[in-house]
Amino acid sequence: MAFRMLQDKSENITLRRKPESGYDFSDSSVNYSGESEITVEAIFTNEERKSGAIRRTVMLMRSEVDEIRAYDELVIEGVVWNLGPVISDDGFIVVVDAYRENDG
Amino acid sequence: MGKYTNLESNVHSIFASVSWKAQGVITVPANYAGNVESDEYIRISIVSSGLGYNLHSVSGMLMIDIFTRAGEGPRRSSVIADLLDSYLVGRTISPTSGVSVQMMGSSVSQSGPDKDNPALNRAIYAIPFNYSEVL
Numbered sequence: 001m002a003f004r005m006l007q008d009k010s011e012n013i014t015l016r017r018k019p020e021s022g023y024d025f026s027d028s029s030v031n032y033s034g035e036s037e038i039t040v041e042a043i044f045t046n047e048e049r050k051s052g053a054i055r056r057t058v059m060l061m062r063s064e065v066d067e068i069r070a071y072d073e074l075v076i077e078g079v080v081w082n083l084g085p086v087i088s089d090d091g092f093i094v095v096v097d098a099y100r101e102n103d104g
Numbered sequence: 105m106g107k108y109t110n111l112e113s114n115v116h117s118i119f120a121s122v123s124w125k126a127q128g129v130i131t132v133p134a135n136y137a138g139n140v141e142s143d144e145y146i147r148i149s150i151v152s153s154g155l156g157y158n159l160h161s162v163s164g165m166l167m168i169d170i171f172t173r174a175g176e177g178p179r180r181s182s183v184i185a186d187l188l189d190s191y192l193v194g195r196t197i198s199p200t201s202g203v204s205v206q207m208m209g210s211s212v213s214q215s216g217p218d219k220d221n222p223a224l225n226r227a228i229y230a231i232p233f234n235y236s237e238v239l
Contacts, residue, residue: 028116
């Protein structure tokens, strides 16, 4: 409901799913069980620039994103953002911080 | 490769082995962010902290966090520590030519519930090492 009320502030972004399946000690890399992308609706509620990094807080619809995992990424206007831990998830709206380096 | 990369590769080769994988203990390194969907696993950290025999050598401590179910006493972490001992204590690891890691004796301490997941107990297994490279 809240998401619908704010719909005029939402934008379509890409959620790049990278579900991990463990760590391979023989080649020092994270194993991923496939990679896929979906377009989701997002509402950005806050932006902060600190110590060379930009943090944006983003609200996503749970029905669109299902579970957010540690190595998932957002792609916004062609720029990749890493995700921090999920801040809240009430079953309808997932709130999570997205980070990237401040390139200027 | 440099000494820290070689050190990491040598130590991690133990946990990449078929023999270790067959033990069934989920093993992750420091700075692994993925979900570990188990109530029992270990996390490997290499702490290089001391002088070595030469400029291409270093001593330090292999620190291994042992996570087991909270509230069930220390036995399971002791069993995993003994298992680690059988792979590490007194061993010389040298899968890479010209380099070796000499492991010493170990110790274990209980540190109580994990701060990130209090459903797990954290014990710390520590074993000093000397890493050396032939100049």
